Amino acid sequence: MIGNGIGTPKLIGDGAAAFGYPLTNAWIAETSEADSTIIGALQTLELGLSDNGLTSKMVALYPFVGGNATKHKYNFMDTTTFELTFSGGWTHASTGALPNGTNAYADTGINPNDDLNIITHGSYYSRTNTQANAWAFGCNGPSYFYQMIIRSTGDLIFGRIQTNTTYQNATVTDSRGLFTMSRTAAEEVEGYKNGTSLSVTNNTSLSTFKADANLYLACRNSNGSPVEYDNKECAFASFGDGLSAGEVSTLYTLVQAFQTTLSRNV
């Protein structure tokens, strides 16, 4: 193997056969996807995750390729777990999944209390530039939070990851790109846009307990009820272990290459 796995697959000779792309193959088995561009993009992403030590850090990763709800619902890391359940007004297309901001959300089936650590990350690739006091992903239950607003009406990103204390926020004036909130310690959390730190406020916000409710995309699950629906087209989302600044940067490089291959990068 040569290269760092970012961009075109760098496996040569017997390496490609040895790697085998098990995640991509499992996804194809479920979706019957035949588009060679999509398959190539997924293979490159899978190899990049593996080469950079990110595979084991992902609990769920939604690539939103294939253009319909059935293909968009699968968790690329394990197609047998955490399938998305889409409700309300979504528009599924080759560019991703667009919620209408009125009643559209997706239940990930992920309960942060059961399925994620305190040291955890959530990311969302938005192709839409809008202001809204609405949640790209979120849940609270009963009194702990796991949530992110990408761009509020006051041009701020807001996050609270496995905590009931203060919000983290920073200025965001364009809600397009890969937004990530990552907690790397009980008292250390950071927000990122396109792999670059946003230097959020209150970044020593303490986490001692975890949010106990299913995590929803495009709204917040408030103790079982979806509220505050967002309207940003999603072309990638991931949840898993906490990522360092370097790992968030690498993830962005991989995801942006993925989106570029699919001609839907922003």
Next chain:
Amino acid sequence: MKVYRISEAEANQLRGNQFDTDSYFNPIQDADGLWFISEEEVMYLKKAEYNWIKSKTKVDYKSKDIGDEPPKDGKEIKPK
């Protein structure tokens, strides 16, 4: 934005059912407490048993669910 007005009974009939493969209805209430479903749920409807929703009245959406911006000073707020 337009939505399709439905009755509470109709909302109960739709809730939990699919309008297309892997896509579920989500009837909710507007600012006046009236039930509706979205244009997309009607536009992408593939289940013939729900074709009756296409004849429902289309009205302007009156949002009930506008969240306040969280506090910038980081003070805790309780969940809704």
